[in-house]
Amino acid sequence: xxxxxxQHYDHMPLVHFGYWTELLLKWAAEGHITEHQARTCWxxxxxxxxxxxxxxxxxxxxCAAGTNNGLLPQFxxxxxxxxxxxxxxxxxxxxxxxxxxxxxxxxxATVGTLLTGREAWENLYLPRLQPDESRWGGAEQVKRRQxxxxxxxxxxxxxxxxxxxxxxxxxxGVENLSYLYADDEELYYEIIGTVGNLCYQNVKSALxxxxxxxxxxxxxxxCFKNGPLVSPAIxxxxxxxxxxxxxxxxxxxxxMFTALDCDGCIDKLVPIWLENGVNIMFPIEVxxxxxxxxxxxxxxxxxxxxxxxxxxxxxxxDYAAIDRxxxxxxxxVDLGGYIPCPDHRIPPDAVWENxxxxxxxxxxxxxxx
Numbered sequence: 543x544x545x546x547x548x549q550h551y552d553h554m555p556l557v558h559f560g561y562w563t564e565l566l567l568k569w570a571a572e573g574h575i576t577e578h579q580a581r582t583c584w585x586x587x588x589x590x591x592x593x594x595x596x597x598x599x600x601x602x603x604x605c606a607a608g609t610n611n612g613l614l615p616q617f618x619x620x621x622x623x624x625x626x627x628x629x630x631x632x633x634x635x636x637x638x639x640x641x642x643x644x645x646x647x648x649x650x651a652t653v654g655t656l657l658t659g660r661e662a663w664e665n666l667y668l669p670r671l672q673p674d675e676s677r678w679g680g681a682e683q684v685k686r687r688q689x690x691x692x693x694x695x696x697x698x699x700x701x702x703x704x705x706x707x708x709x710x711x712x713x714x715g716v717e718n719l720s721y722l723y724a725d726d727e728e729l730y731y732e733i734i735g736t737v738g739n740l741c742y743q744n745v746k747s748a749l750x751x752x753x754x755x756x757x758x759x760x761x762x763x764x765c766f767k768n769g770p771l772v773s774p775a776i777x778x779x780x781x782x783x784x785x786x787x788x789x790x791x792x793x794x795x796x797x798m799f800t801a802l803d804c805d806g807c808i809d810k811l812v813p814i815w816l817e818n819g820v821n822i823m824f825p826i827e828v829x830x831x832x833x834x835x836x837x838x839x840x841x842x843x844x845x846x847x848x849x850x851x852x853x854x855x856x857x858x859x860d861y862a863a864i865d866r867x868x869x870x871x872x873x874x875v876d877l878g879g880y881i882p883c884p885d886h887r888i889p890p891d892a893v894w895e896n897x898x899x900x901x902x903x904x905x906x907x908x909x910x911x
Contacts, residue, residue, distance in 0.1 A: 598901025608702025765806025789819025
């Protein structure tokens with residue numbers, strides 16, 4: 543919190559964003575962790591915190607309590623069609639039809655959706671996107687959870703605030719969502735409004751019930767290597783107001799920071815998010831095309847903070863490569879309002895000792911500022 547407020551801090555927080563399952567299993571086979579730890583390590587789990595101590599991390603950036611902002615209930619996961627060579631068409635919980643291959647870990651190909659038009663929207667989706675106390679737990683559960691969080695010192699408390707456009711992409715797929723704007727503009731805006739209102743009601747209800755958080759966290763992933771998967775003009779007019787509404791509500795309850803997780807080239811959406819209360823960008827994809835917070839800070843000033851931008855590829859190299867990466871990060875850290883973090887999950891080629899070396903050296907090099 544001191545870093546994000548441009549204040550003196552006793553050491554730079556050492557944060558990560560989790561691991562590929564394949565990496566965890568490799569580390570278990572090498573004897574660094576147990577197989578149980580490998581199979582039960584997810585963001586904020588007991589095993590995740592155990593790995594933090596072994597490797598030297600402070601915490602996982604996305605260890606945030608949250609509300610259920612998705613379809614409730616989700617659709618049944620089922621196999622629609624078996625194809626040759628281990629391929630199959632499946633229906634996932636969001637109603638997307640995807641082509642998958644057994645054992646593959648890449649993003650599956652979308653081949654269809656149950657959201658085929660207004661009738662499907664009103665009968666299958668709209669009833670599953672209504673505000674409900676079960677989505678945020680009710681006042682008593684919020685109080686119990688808050689007591690648990692208050693007992694843990696030294697960790698920021700985050701609240702997952704949902705997804706205002708990425709969640710819609712996950713129900714339609716990129717192509718179908720793009721076509722919907724042309725085919726049925728009224729329905730397109732209605733879906734945006736329904737999802738935005740649900741996220742707002744969840745955050746508002748949880749905060750009014752007594753949740754006290756240090757930051758909100760949104761997930762989107764609505765950009766690719768050349769820019770947004772949505773028109774910035776449409777995004778500004780129809781999606782951004784819900785960011786503002788949610789963030790204004792959070793500010794009224796003392797939460798001054800909002801982080802936004804969006805992969806890809808986000809430059810055209812950054813000013814829209816910033817204008818509507820999102821003041822922490824995550825990740826900052828240095829490994830893909832050399833992204834950095836520096837030009838954003840120069841353009842938008844100190845209101846824009848960042849988490850990410852550490853080139854995790856050095857974990858597969860050697861100590862010298864890690865030393866060079868830490869030196870590259872030094873002037874960016876000196877800007878203030880910035881916390882280095884490996885972008886995305888740490889991949890299977892990472893070497894255990896290299897991650898330990900990075901954590902140890904970062905702790906010594908950025909002890910106080």
